[in-house]
Amino acid sequence: MSLLLEGVSHIYGEDTNLAVAALCNINLEIPEGQFIGLIGHTGSGKSTLIQHLNGLLQPSHGKIYFNGKDINEKSFDRKELRSKVGLVFQYPEHQLFEVTVFQDVCFGPKNLGLEQKEVEIRAYKALKQAGVKEEQFYQSPFELSGGQKRRVAIAGVLAMEPRVLILDEPTAGLDPAGRDEILGQIKKLQKETGITVILVSHSMEDVAEYVDRIIVMNKGKIILDNTPKEVFKEYKCLEEVGLAAPQVTYIMESLKEEGFMLSAEVTTIEEAKQEILSCFKK
Amino acid sequence: MLKDITLGQYYQTESLIHRLDPRVKLVGTICYIISLFLVNKIQGYVIALIFLAIIIRLSKVPFKFMVKGMKAILFLLLLTVVFNLFLTPGETLISIWKLTITKEGVRVAMLMAVRLSFLIIGSSVMTLTTTPNHLTDGMEKLLNPLRKLKVPVHEISMMMSIALRFIPILMEETDKIMKAQIARGADFESGNLIKKAKALVPLLVPLFISAFRRANDLAMAMEARCYRGGEFRTKMKPLIYQRADRLAYLILIIYLVICFLAGR
Numbered sequence: 001m002s003l004l005l006e007g008v009s010h011i012y013g014e015d016t017n018l019a020v021a022a023l024c025n026i027n028l029e030i031p032e033g034q035f036i037g038l039i040g041h042t043g044s045g046k047s048t049l050i051q052h053l054n055g056l057l058q059p060s061h062g063k064i065y066f067n068g069k070d071i072n073e074k075s076f077d078r079k080e081l082r083s084k085v086g087l088v089f090q091y092p093e094h095q096l097f098e099v100t101v102f103q104d105v106c107f108g109p110k111n112l113g114l115e116q117k118e119v120e121i122r123a124y125k126a127l128k129q130a131g132v133k134e135e136q137f138y139q140s141p142f143e144l145s146g147g148q149k150r151r152v153a154i155a156g157v158l159a160m161e162p163r164v165l166i167l168d169e170p171t172a173g174l175d176p177a178g179r180d181e182i183l184g185q186i187k188k189l190q191k192e193t194g195i196t197v198i199l200v201s202h203s204m205e206d207v208a209e210y211v212d213r214i215i216v217m218n219k220g221k222i223i224l225d226n227t228p229k230e231v232f233k234e235y236k237c238l239e240e241v242g243l244a245a246p247q248v249t250y251i252m253e254s255l256k257e258e259g260f261m262l263s264a265e266v267t268t269i270e271e272a273k274q275e276i277l278s279c280f281k282k
Numbered sequence: 283m284l285k286d287i288t289l290g291q292y293y294q295t296e297s298l299i300h301r302l303d304p305r306v307k308l309v310g311t312i313c314y315i316i317s318l319f320l321v322n323k324i325q326g327y328v329i330a331l332i333f334l335a336i337i338i339r340l341s342k343v344p345f346k347f348m349v350k351g352m353k354a355i356l357f358l359l360l361l362t363v364v365f366n367l368f369l370t371p372g373e374t375l376i377s378i379w380k381l382t383i384t385k386e387g388v389r390v391a392m393l394m395a396v397r398l399s400f401l402i403i404g405s406s407v408m409t410l411t412t413t414p415n416h417l418t419d420g421m422e423k424l425l426n427p428l429r430k431l432k433v434p435v436h437e438i439s440m441m442m443s444i445a446l447r448f449i450p451i452l453m454e455e456t457d458k459i460m461k462a463q464i465a466r467g468a469d470f471e472s473g474n475l476i477k478k479a480k481a482l483v484p485l486l487v488p489l490f491i492s493a494f495r496r497a498n499d500l501a502m503a504m505e506a507r508c509y510r511g512g513e514f515r516t517k518m519k520p521l522i523y524q525r526a527d528r529l530a531y532l533i534l535i536i537y538l539v540i541c542f543l544a545g546r
Contacts, residue, residue: 056461079467087465094455095462097487107484111467142491156466 003030003053003085003164003196008062010048010220022048024220026062030198032163035190037207037228038200040217041242046200047090049217050166053198054085083112086162090169092153096141101132101152104141108160126159127152131185147178154182158189164196165189171206183210204232208246208267216243228267248272293410299341300411303527304420310534311408317541318397318404326545327396333537334404343410348403359398366391414446423521429512436512444500452493459488 010023022045030036040046051057052064055071055078064071071081089095098104105123114122127137130151136144141152154170167186171179183199187210190197201207207214207228214231216224218241224231231238235245235253252266252275262279266272299307318330338345352359372386409417422439429435460470463484470481 051461054465056464079469082465082467087462089458089462089465092462094492095459095466095484095488097484107468108466111469160467 002032002067004028004065004068005052006063006065008049008052008059008064010045010052010057011060022220023052023059026220026222028215028222028225030164030196032196033194034196034213035187035211036196036198037211037214038198038217039202039204039207039214039243041202044217044241045220046217047168048220050087050168050198050200053164053166054082054087056087079112083160084162085164086157086160086166088154088157088165088167088170090172092156092170093141093146093149095156096149096153099140100138101141101144102127102137104152105155105159108156112160122159122161123155126155129158129185129189130155131181147174147182150174150182162195164198166198166200168200169202170199171201179206186210202243204238204244205246208232208248216241229265232267292413293343293347295342297340297342297411298526299337299407301526302411302530303521303523304412304416305424305521305523306527306530306534307408307412308417308420308424310530311405313534313538314404315401317538317545318400321541321545322393323545326541327400329537329541329544330400333541334400334407337407338403341407341411343407347410348406350406352399352402355398355402359395362394362398363391366394415443418443418446419517419521434512436515440512448493448496451496452489455492456485456489459485459492 005026005028008023008026008028009021012020012022026049038046038050048057052059055076058072066081066085069076071078096104098107102120102123105126106119109119109122132148132151132155136148141149144152150170154167157165165186170182170186174182183206186197186199189195199207199211204214211228214224214226214228215222216231216238223241224234224237232245232249235249238245246267248266248269248271252262252272255276256262260279261282262275266275314330314333317326321327321330338348367383367387368381370384370387370390372384374382375385375388376383412420418439421442422435425433425435425439464470468481468484470478470485473481
């Protein structure tokens with residue numbers, strides 16, 4: 001279940017005088033089972049890119065392959081693709097519409113043409129995976145709190161059992177506790193089921209702890225694509241495009257400048273704590 | 283950003299017509315339409331055509347944008363022409379089966395076609411050169427005397443500008459929700475009419491909820507800034523007639539007189 005992008009460009013309003021290139025010549029390979037952070041400033045083309053991955057947008061130039069098949073070919077089954085590549089949009093709670101939470105989550109699998117029983121099993125599983133409490137299953141989704149609504153909406157996509165899960169800013173507008181909970185649940189899910197997860201964010205802080213690979217975008221181009229450690233080493237480059245490495249990176253850099261013997265290979269607060277403690281023990 | 287919050291109609295450029303007071307343009311358009319229906323000689327229409335051509339030239343809006351408006355009423359135009367052509371009684375020109383074309387029919391049909399196309403092009407000049415907000419401002423000022431009759435003029439124009447302001451926002455919202463539901467396997471295209479109508483529920487429910495939420499937020503924001511309707515309200519940029527506007531009124535009167543004298 002790998003995704004391959006070859007020279008993908010997308011130009012909005014190509015035939016008008018207001019043409020804007022949102023993506024220029026993107027080459028990208030997404031193998032199965034990776035947890036990827038897609039980082040970029042507002043307007044860097046992240047949202048446009050992910051909408052290409054399940055065929056909601058078609059590239060102006062270039063090709064996208066899913067398991068070796070061109071997804072924009074006429075014979076390609078888009079519905080099948082959309083069940084395999086699940087996309088959770090920004091503020092997904094705005095898409096809720098059913099009378100109860102459970103029915104709303106059933107919407108996705110029902111569209112896949114599954115049997116009623118299978119639909120309900122999947123919905124139940126998805127709600128559990130997203131961390132929704134059982135007593136909320138039969139409430140109206142509009143009575144829930146913001147964070148709960150978001151979980152329900154994420155469950156709505158999980159119920160389709162995608163092999164690639166793309167989340168566009170899943171933590172926007174949540175408090176730090178809610179953010180950690182949702183991201184933790186996604187990480188757990190990824191570990192258990194081995195699916196590919198692409199986490200879109202504008203904040204390094206958010207993703208540093210969870211991802212194996214970071215892709216940094218700026219003005220429609222990929223400028224960095226590596227492991228978090230390697231990407232954060234380029235923090236000067238990140239600053240140039242209006243992003244920043246996690247604060248931990250800066251603290252460790254300053255400490256090193258002051259003459260402390262620390263390793264630079266630190267990305268999370270926990271690792272930094274261990275590193276500093278061991279430094280003082282010496 | 284500004285182009286996003288106006289309707290697709292408005293054509294942004296810098297011209298004499300763009301700068302005119304919206305009231306002038308509103309009154310001018312109404313007078314022009316009345317003049318089209320008062321004259322009935324060919325000379326009158328020639329003058330109307332010349333007047334319109336000068337205005338379009340001054341507005342610096344490409345002519346193809348005017349024609350866009352025509353496309354929408356092409357069917358209506360054809361219908362009127364055909365009905366007038368065949369159903370006007372008078373001196374017979376050609377007769378095929380039960381259909382007869384009369385001399386008067388040809389005349390009336392042509393007259394109607396010219397009137398309607400001039401009318402549409404004339405009013406598109408107004409909407410192409412005036413932002414919706416300006417237009418509602420102008421309308422409010424023009425209708426002000428009705429306030430004495432307890433007509434809520436300010437509220438009506440406020441409602442109109444808010445409605446116009448929300449059209450692009452709701453369009454964007456529709457697009458977003460539609461994509462989100464398609465990503466969940468929704469199908470908006472295939473199936474018969476009933477199936478299609480049912481498929482709209484996952485789109486319309488979130489859309490209505492979002493519209494209510496936005497309306498609520500806006501009302502709250504307006505109240506937080508002490509908005510309480512039209513009474514004693516002043517404007518940051520009040521509409522005041524400039525020299526060009528007075529001149530435009532004068533030209534309009536001259537046009538009306540000439541048109542009337544030549545066209546009757």
